[in-house]
Amino acid sequence: MRHTISVLVENKFGVLARVSGMFSGRGFNIDSLNVAPTHDAALSRITAVLKGDDTALDLCIKQLRKLINVVDVADYKDGQAVLREMILAKVKADASSRSEILQISDIFRAKIVHAASHEVIVELTGDEGKVAAFLRMLEPFGIIELARTGQLALTR
Secondary structure, eight states, X not given: OEEEEEEEEEOXXXXXXXXXXXXXXXXXXXXXXXXXXXXXXXXXXEEEEEEOOHHHHHHHHHHHHHXXXXXXXXXXXXXXXXXXXXXXXXXXXXXXXXXXXXXXXXXXXXXXXXXXXXXXXXXXXXXXXXXXXXXXXXXXXXXXXXEEOOOEEEXX
């Protein structure tokens, strides 16, 4: 089962290693891991999407709460949080396909952030379904390179 976990931690050296070590030590496979400072530079938010069973997750959350540098832990159930992911996709775009790529980008409210003679870089933010649908639409043109942030989450 997939779980989205948000861990608010002190922004200190080694905290990420301890938190991710806790996940792997409990047998979770990390699908995505995103870490960045919050509006308070002393704190960082770790958002992790994990695969594992509910019993192990409960134990893992209890163990996380015991770590010194952990301020708060939240397990987001379906509908409890806003989840978003950002991608940058470099796509082949010659003169004949460029307008179609622009139309697809408009439909998905994606932005062209760089254009060159034979390729474009497109930025898209959305939920997992939107990102997957957008990538399926771009595949026929040829995705040269792809970068993804992994999921970010905030409680509703």
